[in-house]
Amino acid sequence: MMKIDFSAMATEQRNPNTMEIDTLSTREMVKRINNEDKTVALAVERELPAIAEAIDVITGQLKKGGRLFYCGAGTSGRLGVLDASECPPTYGVSPDLVVALIAGGKEALLRAREGAEDDFSLCEADLRAHDFCKNDVLVGIAASGRTPYVLGGMRYAKACGAPVISLTCNEGSQMAAEADIAISPVVGPEVVTGSTRMKAGTAQKLVLNMLSTGVMIKLGKVYENLMVDVQPTNEKLVARTRRIVMLATGVSEEEAEAALSQCSHHPKTAIVMIKRGVDAQEAAMLLLDADGFVRKAIES
Numbered sequence: 125m126m127k128i129d130f131s132a133m134a135t136e137q138r139n140p141n142t143m144e145i146d147t148l149s150t151r152e153m154v155k156r157i158n159n160e161d162k163t164v165a166l167a168v169e170r171e172l173p174a175i176a177e178a179i180d181v182i183t184g185q186l187k188k189g190g191r192l193f194y195c196g197a198g199t200s201g202r203l204g205v206l207d208a209s210e211c212p213p214t215y216g217v218s219p220d221l222v223v224a225l226i227a228g229g230k231e232a233l234l235r236a237r238e239g240a241e242d243d244f245s246l247c248e249a250d251l252r253a254h255d256f257c258k259n260d261v262l263v264g265i266a267a268s269g270r271t272p273y274v275l276g277g278m279r280y281a282k283a284c285g286a287p288v289i290s291l292t293c294n295e296g297s298q299m300a301a302e303a304d305i306a307i308s309p310v311v312g313p314e315v316v317t318g319s320t321r322m323k324a325g326t327a328q329k330l331v332l333n334m335l336s337t338g339v340m341i342k343l344g345k346v347y348e349n350l351m352v353d354v355q356p357t358n359e360k361l362v363a364r365t366r367r368i369v370m371l372a373t374g375v376s377e378e379e380a381e382a383a384l385s386q387c388s389h390h391p392k393t394a395i396v397m398i399k400r401g402v403d404a405q406e407a408a409m410l411l412l413d414a415d416g417f418v419r420k421a422i423e424s
Contacts, residue, residue, distance in 0.1 A: 128270070132294075132296075133268055133269075133294045134293070134294050134295065134310055134311075134312050134313065135267050135268065135293050135294055135311070135312075135313065135314060135318065135320050135323075135324050136268075136313075136317065136318050137312070137313040137317070138313060138317050139160070139312070139313035139314060139315060139317065140313075141156060141159070141160065142156055142160070142315045142316070145315065145316075156315065157315050157322075160314075160315050160322075160323055161322075161323065161326060163311065163312065163323070164309070164311055164323050164326045164327050164330065165330065167293075167309040167310055167311045167312075167327055168309045168327055168330045168331060168334075170309065170310075171307050171308065171309050171331070174305055174306060174307045174308075175307055175331060175334050175335065175338075176338075177305050178263070178289045178305045178307060178335060179334070179335060179338035179339055179342065180342075181261060181287050181289070181304075181305065182261050182263075182287075182289075182335065182339050183338075183339050183342040183343060185259060185260060185261040185286070185287060186221065186261075186339065186343065187343075188259045189259055190257075190259030190260040190261060190286075191220060191221055191222070191223055191254075191259075191260045191261075192208075192221065192222045192223070192260070192261055192263070192336075192339070193222075193223045193224075193225065193251065193254070193256065193260055193261065193262045193263065193281075194207065194208055194222070194223070194224040194225065194262075194263050194265060194332075195224075195225040195226075195247050195250070195251075195262060195263070195264055195265065195273070195274055195277040195278075196224075196225075196226060196227070196264070196265035196266055196271070196273075196274060197226065197227035197228070197232075197240065197241030197266065197271050197273050197274065198227075198232075198236065198241065198321075199267070199320060199321040199324075199325045199328075200265040200266050200267060200271075200274075200291075200325075200328060201224070201225070201226030201227055201228075201232065201265070202226065202232075202233060203265065203325060203328050203329055203332060204224040204225075204226065204263070204265050204332065205224040205226055205233060206329075206332075207222070207224070207329075207332040207333070207335075207336050208222040208223060208224035208336075209224070210336075211336055211340070212355065213354070213355050213357060213361070214340075214351055214354060215340045215343075215345040215351065215353050215354070216345070216353030216354060216355050217340075217345070217353075222336065223254060225247060225250045225251070225254075225277070227240040227241040227243075227246060227247070227271075227273040228240035228241075240273065241271050241272060241273040241274075242272050242273070243272060243273060243276070244272045244273070244275060244276035244279075245276055246273050246276065247273045247274065247276045247277030247280070248276050248277060248279075248280040250277070251277055251280055251281065252280075256280070256281065256284060256286070257284055257286065258284050258285035258286050259286070260281070260284075260286050261281075261286055261287045261288075261289065262277060262278060262281035262286060262287075262288050262289065263289045263290075263291055263335065264277060264278045264288065264289070264290050264291065264299055264303070265290075265291045265292075265328060265332075266290075266291075266292055266299060267292065267293040267294070267320035267324035267325070267328070268292070268293075268294060268297070268320070269290070269292035269293070269294045269297020269298060269299040269300055269308070270297060270298045270299065271299075274299060275298060275299060275302065278290070278299065278302055278303065279302065282302070282304075287304050287305070288302070288303050288304050288305075289303055289304065289305045289306075289307065290302070290303035290305070290306045290307065290308075291307045291308075291328055291331055291332070292306070292307075292308050293308065293309055293310060293311050293320065293323075293324040293327055293328070294308065294310065295308060295310050307331055309327040309328075309330075309331065311323040311324055311326075311327050343416070344414075344415060344416040344417035344418070344420075345416075347372060347392070347395065347417075347418035347419060348372065350368045350371060350372055350391075351368065351391075352368060352372070352391045352392045352395060352418055353390075353391070353392060353416075354368065354391060356389045362389065365384060365389055365391045365394075366380045366381055366384060367380075368391045368395075369383060369384060369391055369394045369395055369398070372391075372395045372399075372418075373395055373398040373399060375398055379398070380394065380398075383397050383398055386403070386404045387404040387407065387408070392411055392416070392418050393407045393408055393411065394407075395418055395422075396410055396411055396418060396421045396422060399422045400421075400422060407421070410424060
């Protein structure tokens with residue numbers, strides 16, 4: 125069995141601010157947790173240069189026809205799955221564009237299978253099953269920075285010639301050393317020692333939000349600050365697409381609905397139709413010529 129040196133991990137140290145948390149009133153307990161949570165955004169802020177670099181690299185790979193892969197175990201893996209699963213409805217992309225791999229597979233989403241993370245070969249097998257190649261990009265996620273499942277995947281991705289990014293919460297980790305770009309928001313000791321679903325998990329969620337959102341903006345999925353490729357798959361999203369068109373163009377609800385009804389309720393097309401005074405077919409052509417960027421299609 126591999127010996128793990130917890131003493132070298134900031135996330136595994138005891139937090140001096142919460143040593144007596146089991147004796148506190150509920151009000152004081154949640155105040156201590158909240159005070160610790162306030163430090164997370166600052167830890168992420170220190171990693172903004174690396175996050176920006178990662179967004180540019182991921183965008184470049186996707187423009188080449190590649191895909192974004194996340195891999196992780198436990199909480200880290202679930203956060204990757206969450207981020208990937210929200211990209212298709214929010215930005216109208218294929219479910220195959222952002223792929224999340226979790227140690228233990230789908231069963232691990234609902235029930236912890238912590239032992240699955242200890243096999244170096246499992247992530248390589250998962251990547252092979254998805255025909256991972258040099259045009260893709262891998263983001264390995266692990267608070268500790270040493271998870272075998274993730275390290276094995278990173279090494280396979282590098283062997284394929286693909287860019288590799290690490291997202292960890294400890295300085296000087298093995299994953300960071302092996303990554304092309306290392307994102308390491310060091311959040312320090314957890315409220316409950318070693319419970320990295322707390323501050324570390326929050327930091328990872330913030331970074332993943334930035335990565336996927338930043339990439340989608342750079343791919344033309346956002347106009348101004350509106351999600352103009354949203355898929356209207358339920359009542360709420362149908363209403364949202366109508367509101368997006370209204371906000372982007374200043375037209376009435378009836379005018380927005382009239383435009384949307386002519387273009388399969390695609391907000392991008394409806395916005396260009398209204399802004400340029402053209403029909404759905406011409407708006408679609410303008411968007412095609414503009415690589416899907418609404419602003420470019422309007423101004424061309």
